[in-house]
Amino acid sequence: MTESFPLGPLFRRWSRRLALSSDDKNAVASLEWTRRQFQRDAYLAREGEPTNICTLLIEGVAYRQKILSDGSRQIISFHIAGEFLDLQNCLLEVADHNVQALTRCNVAAVPKELLLEVMNARSAVGRAIWLDSLIDASVFREWVVNVGRRDAKQRIAHLLCELASRLKAAGLGEGPMFDFPLTQEHIGDATGLTAVHTNRTLQALRRAGLISLGASKLTVLDWDSLAQTGDFNERYLHHSV
Amino acid sequence: MTESFPLGPLFRRWSRRLALSSDDKNAVASLEWTRRQFQRDAYLAREGEPTNICTLLIEGVAYRQKILSDGSRQIISFHIAGEFLDLQNCLLEVADHNVQALTRCNVAAVPKELLLEVMNARSAVGRAIWLDSLIDASVFREWVVNVGRRDAKQRIAHLLCELASRLKAAGLGEGPMFDFPLTQEHIGDATGLTAVHTNRTLQALRRAGLISLGASKLTVLDWDSLAQTGDFNERYLHHSV
DNA sequence: CGTTAATTTGAGACCATTCAATTTCGGTGG
DNA sequence: CCACCGAAATTGAATGGTCTCAAATTAACG
Numbered sequence: 001m002t003e004s005f006p007l008g009p010l011f012r013r014w015s016r017r018l019a020l021s022s023d024d025k026n027a028v029a030s031l032e033w034t035r036r037q038f039q040r041d042a043y044l045a046r047e048g049e050p051t052n053i054c055t056l057l058i059e060g061v062a063y064r065q066k067i068l069s070d071g072s073r074q075i076i077s078f079h080i081a082g083e084f085l086d087l088q089n090c091l092l093e094v095a096d097h098n099v100q101a102l103t104r105c106n107v108a109a110v111p112k113e114l115l116l117e118v119m120n121a122r123s124a125v126g127r128a129i130w131l132d133s134l135i136d137a138s139v140f141r142e143w144v145v146n147v148g149r150r151d152a153k154q155r156i157a158h159l160l161c162e163l164a165s166r167l168k169a170a171g172l173g174e175g176p177m178f179d180f181p182l183t184q185e186h187i188g189d190a191t192g193l194t195a196v197h198t199n200r201t202l203q204a205l206r207r208a209g210l211i212s213l214g215a216s217k218l219t220v221l222d223w224d225s226l227a228q229t230g231d232f233n234e235r236y237l238h239h240s241v
Numbered sequence: 242m243t244e245s246f247p248l249g250p251l252f253r254r255w256s257r258r259l260a261l262s263s264d265d266k267n268a269v270a271s272l273e274w275t276r277r278q279f280q281r282d283a284y285l286a287r288e289g290e291p292t293n294i295c296t297l298l299i300e301g302v303a304y305r306q307k308i309l310s311d312g313s314r315q316i317i318s319f320h321i322a323g324e325f326l327d328l329q330n331c332l333l334e335v336a337d338h339n340v341q342a343l344t345r346c347n348v349a350a351v352p353k354e355l356l357l358e359v360m361n362a363r364s365a366v367g368r369a370i371w372l373d374s375l376i377d378a379s380v381f382r383e384w385v386v387n388v389g390r391r392d393a394k395q396r397i398a399h400l401l402c403e404l405a406s407r408l409k410a411a412g413l414g415e416g417p418m419f420d421f422p423l424t425q426e427h428i429g430d431a432t433g434l435t436a437v438h439t440n441r442t443l444q445a446l447r448r449a450g451l452i453s454l455g456a457s458k459l460t461v462l463d464w465d466s467l468a469q470t471g472d473f474n475e476r477y478l479h480h481s482v
Numbered sequence: 483c484g485t486t487a488a489t490t491t492g493a494g495a496c497c498a499t500t501c502a503a504t505t506t507c508g509g510t511g512g
Numbered sequence: 513c514c515a516c517c518g519a520a521a522t523t524g525a526a527t528g529g530t531c532t533c534a535a536a537t538t539a540a541c542g
Contacts, residue, residue: 183521184520184521184522185520194525200522201522
């Protein structure tokens with residue numbers, strides 16, 4: 001299914017927010033996409049490298065991160081099927097962060113010049129792609145707030161709410177239960193905490209009956225309490241426009 | 242001067258990164274810009290409000306922030322003359338954060354639809370504006386890293402490096418000395434620290450001979466040491482493409 | 483020159499880190 | 513199917529960076 005029409009998740013996501021004609025979709029679909037596979041933990045892009053292509057995630061989970069001079073890592077965002085991993089490549093010549101596969105990843109890449117051409121030729125596509133990058137930025141802003149002003153329990157609750165909300169919007173997951181391949185170290189690196197403290201905080205969330213997490217499955221047992229704990233308001237995700 | 246040609250700083254900034262024809266500039270300059278003044282601390286935009294216009298900062302310093310449910314504030318970015326404050330308004334219907342004047346601000350606003358039209362009609366303008374929003378996002382990413390993985394001294398050193406670097410690129414400041422209207426509370430809210438700890442950390446930076454700060458003036462006394470202290474690498478600012 | 487904002491100082495409490503060591507889990511080969 | 517392995521999760525105790533809450537001092541402004 002994803003093999004026969006790998007752009008499905010992208011078009012479904014776009015159509016939630018704006019209207020695209022079939023000509024628009026065809027223009028995107030007929031680009032020269034190059035398919036590639038990446039193993040778990042593999043780097044899809046590295047900071048400092050020149051940018052040539054834009055990458056769409058077809059299957060799997062990936063994340064963006066920066067490594068500091070002392071070796072510590074900060075994760076900047078997580079991405080699921082149907083999302084671009086590096087739209088900024090279109091206009092920036094050098095990558096300013098790393099992109100890494102969290103699970104095995106299946107991607108489709110296109111030369112950035114070709115994507116720019118389609119954006120130019122079909123303004124609806126141009127808007128869809130700009131919108132994607134604007135929503136990325138909105139999520140970054142919320143993450144600044146999350147790591148800047150929330151304590152450990154709030155940060156993790158907020159992150160779990162975001163991921164659950166996005167997975168649900170993408171049609172993934174069954175009810176309150178989601179595939180959840182992140183390790184506690186990923187969660188810690190995304191929230192600015194250590195893996196140890198992440199572990200203790202997750203236990204507190206479990207004890208409070210808010211979530212069940214394990215075996216690569218996340219279940220949100222009490223959405224309202226989890227959202228309240230994490231001070232979560234999904235406005236910044238701009239699920240509809 | 243800014244009164245006679247208020248778009249000067251914008252065009253100078255754009256021309257550092259890409260080439261715009263005079264037709265491109267004229268198209269932007271002949272938009273129906275509405276000039277407004279805001280007093281210190283005034284809100285230019287509020288989270289939750291519908292978006293109608295895009296705002297260009299002509300003079301002064303402004304910042305974006307979010308207020309949490311417990312009343313604490315996280316500053317998300319600072320902006321100087323020649324920068325847009327809310328480009329995301331073009332495609333997002335509801336503001337997801339607040340914009341506030343740090344000093345008295347002089348702005349020029351334009352209906353978002355008109356800006357979108359120019360972007361569509363003149364692809365170079367479209368790219369300049371998309372590029373602006375992509376660099377905004379790059380700065381947000383770096384701020385996630387800053388508040389997520391650096392300690393107090395590093396965070397503040399990094400913030401001061403960023404501001405000094407951007408002010409210098411904009412042609413503001415004389416050598417290592419810059420107008421610096423931020424209070425310690427602003428610095429704390431931008432770095433995820435309390436004003437008290439910001440104060441103590443600034444004293445440490447002064448004692449170490451890295452900066453001189455006071456009377457609304459920042460002087461970077463030892464750029465290399467300050468940059469090293471803050472783990473600062475200006476790549477993410479994308480000063481040239 | 484008075485009044486408010488901003489900065490500075492002190493001491494105690496707390497949240498998160500550090501550094502190990504241990505246990506559990508998921509996958510692999512015998 | 514069980515033994516084994518490395519990765520991930522868990523636990524403990526001590527340390528430390530940052531916060532909290534005041535109060536005092538200094539600077540900015542009309």
